[in-house]
Amino acid sequence: MEKNLEEIFQAKIDREEKIEPKDWMPDAYRKTLVRQISQHAHSEIIGMLPEGNWITRAPTLRRKVALMAKVQDEAGHGLYLYSAAETLGVDRVELFEQLNSGKAKYSSIFNYPTLSWADIGSVGWLVDGAAIMNQVPLCRCSYGPYARAMVRVCKEESFHQRQGFEILLNLSKGSQAQKDMLQESVNRWWWPAMMMFGPADGDSPNTQQSMKWKIKRFTNDDLRQKFVDVAYEQAKVLNVTLPDPDIKWNEERGHYDYGVINWDEFWNVVKGNGPCNKERLAARNKAWDEGQWVREAALAHAEKRANRKSKKVA
Amino acid sequence: MNEWPLWEIFIRSKNGLSHKHVGSLHATDEEMAMQNARDVYTRRSEGISIWVVESKHISASDPDEGESLFDPANDKVYRHPTFYNLPDELKHM
Ligand SMILES: [Fe+2]
Ligand SMILES: [Fe+2]
16 A cells, blocks of 8 residues: 555656645655755754844945845745745744754854855855755755745845845955955855755765655756856856866866865764854854743733634624 | 744735735734735735635645545536537637
């Protein structure tokens, strides 16, 4: 029986039909999705912290409203994704607790600090740029609610990358100090952005199953390659050098070759030892704890209003 | 802590079109659900009207019963205009 259901399920996926919340699905499919979607949601939420850091110090009002709108979008992305995860039978508070306790992971990129204004540009250009590479194929993910959430997310992301690029473009036309700030920032963000696509294909044991289920459409290395190819051309417009002496065009492959990624650094940050892991989790927990009374008061208020209404009716 | 109830959000993008399901969110009551829906789902003028419905009030058909529910329509081809044989001379019908 079980076997039969799994075959029907896979056949549906092979026909490019979507899976919806109440459809039968293998436990492992459900688990994989809950993990992936909730990690994705956590990344959107934690991702607000490094950028929020610069809102009060944005150099102009134009930059400030753009940055606020972007950070607000990221909160929305977190919400769409938590909602998608909830259709699989988990509740949001449970997911928050996994994040706050450090049990759940989020994208390691957000464990790096935003030290200069140029970093806000680099985050938009490279971090949102890499995120878009990852997210566009997810719009075709086999799980309906996730795919639909990603369509909304992707629509909103393109302004994020453009506003970042514009910040950097302005710096690239500025004083020597501004140009130096730009280069220094790109030097710090390039490699962590490259790591956003996850371990090399050989070290990513779940990729094959996820591709079979059409949760994933491309491997980590495929996406990373696309990113390098695009970013290299964009870097020329900014007159910056990517901090990888091995990047060069490979005529045969039709792609840019690139240098070796420092996977020790990657795993070290995943394990909690990046420059900002502790700070990020502390900020998240503080917000959650300090919001406790607000959540309770809002519930109490709603209850009181509902009671008053029902009394009137009676 | 009790979790805030879940609400389903429906948005009419412009007059003349139906409300369409866009997603869900948590809120303590309909007023908060409405405000949150505005902030989350219409930040770029995606809508001119919002419906919020608490999720627990929606009953959904069971996909496992899909066959018995929707099959009866399959063998009723006479409900479609193409079922009827009319001469080619007859235009615009
Ligand atoms: Fe986002
Ligand atoms: Fe973004």
